[in-house]
Amino acid sequence: MDEADRSQAFADREAERILADARSRNAAAALSGGVRPALRVCVDCDDPIDARRLAAAPAAIRCTHCQGCAEQHDTRRRSGVIWP
Template sequence: MRQLSASAYRPDISTPLHAMRRRRRMADIIDRASEQAERERLACIERQSAAASRSAVPSGVLDCVDCDEPIPAQRRARVPGATRCVDCESAAEQHAAHFAR
């Protein structure tokens, strides 16, 4: 009696049904990987958005944080998020430039 090798028990991998199942499994794996990547991307965007909103300057800042004088409407319109009046901002920039050297 002739012995059959282990490969004789394996289905023929060239059959159309086997190839279709293999493609379907591969597509499922790729779909799951794409969905996971999309979830991670959206979570990253959400974290960045939350961090930005926490650090954002409130839009209702009307007075200079240094001298408590009103920030002119024209400056607030041209520089959204401005927290200092022009004089205090100039002084802060000069101070920063002096210590940056």
């Protein structure tokens, strides 16, 4: 593994850590009631999360579209179609 590969791997890990931290803060705020539903945005695309979705899943951190994409990605990863 050369220096460029190590740098890219580090950048990828750091990006994942930052994203996971943002998701956990958003989820914790949702569970505590600290975020008004009108101000909630998707952690993936920054679009507002629909009020109907929040009514059905108050701790939602993704819009309906991004949640579907994340679930599809998870299914593929678990089945071995793609690598993590």
